[in-house]
Amino acid sequence: MNQPLARPGAGAGRREILEAAATAFTRRGYASTSMDDIADLLGATKGRIYHYYRAKADIFLDVVLTGMDELIAGIEPLATAVDVPPADRLWRMVHYHAGLMMTRHSFQRVAIQAVEMRRVGEVPARQSTLDTIINLRDRYEQYFADVIEEGTRQRVFRKVAPRVATKPLLGALNWISLWFDPERGDYASIQRLADEFADFVVGGLRLTRASEP
């Protein structure tokens, strides 16, 4: 039997609960998900959950922060690779984001919704936690705005306002988490879809069509 890694604050118990909760919230939404629903997915009763979390809202916020952390941790090194030309850099960022919407569907769907839809308002949470979430989102968007801005300055992207372009661009990608059905997507088809989306989105910004087939 494998010994679970004793990472502080992320014991095996919590991690399992978090996964189950992400799945449950994805399926039914925050308000419609009961603690019994989550417990059922664990094959346990809610007594177990309350041993690790004080309240349903706490689990939810943990799912959201985990999802956002996955996004930022993956994007940051791509966004700060200044030696990569802006169009390629954006392509990789878009590809990663699109891929995560599918490979980490449950966490991402919960996080994206919480952040953008002001669904955090549904959840009783401390103001400091809410501020943290909003700050993370703004920082994340800025990575995209920055690379778009650099691309327009170098005349490889058409002349768009970076902050305005970021909205439809991330909207198109985030939308994946809403229609994508994790039951119907193997690894290969997910990769193909992420490729198509990255080609499409970055292609829409490109000024030269030299590489167009």
Add this chain to the structure above:
Amino acid sequence: MNQPLARPGAGAGRREILEAAATAFTRRGYASTSMDDIADLLGATKGRIYHYYRAKADIFLDVVLTGMDELIAGIEPLATAVDVPPADRLWRMVHYHAGLMMTRHSFQRVAIQAVEMRRVGEVPARQSTLDTIINLRDRYEQYFADVIEEGTRQRVFRKVAPRVATKPLLGALNWISLWFDPERGDYASIQRLADEFADFVVGGLRLTRASEP
């Protein structure tokens, strides 16, 4: 006093309730909205609501169908105007859709979420009603796929798969209903945003950049 128009199935009482419900559902989500919340917005008690609607789910479905009807009713004449060049036709369709996300924010946000996010699963509804909603959505998407297909055939759009391109395109537009704050948008700024979005989205599909500034 004005005599209310006696349109069958849409009396003044029902209409008022529908508007209040759309606002409430937009603010708190379906599950978190109580009948008392809706009644409060009406300055009444829930006894009034139950005089017109048998159940909360019925109101919700009415909001969804109203929103989808607004979308389709506006898009259909634009999509079937075959004398208009595909790029212009798509521009008008995109512009209308983007505008509706803002001018009819509450109904559209509820409808879009219900349809795309399988949030209909949260609501107890007859299968026939669910089928109606899915059919309306598919028909709507097809209008966009058709005009994109025509544009690619005429070589005014770059070579994309119409059905694949429809997803990010509508995703970018639908996303507006999530981040747009109806409190902070007068008519002029809404028009400007719809213009920018239509320019951006259609510009991303265009093959020639002749009209680029």
Add this chain to the structure above:
DNA sequence: GTCTATATGTGGATAGAC
């Protein structure tokens, strides 16, 4: 047609056995 009760069910959270 709109109100004030109220019946009834569900779900978050706790207490305490094991």
Add this chain to the structure above:
DNA sequence: GTCTATCCACATATAGAC
């Protein structure tokens, strides 16, 4: 650490007065 049992608040829906 996980369970069962239970408390209690809240929300849907109904009954019946006005």
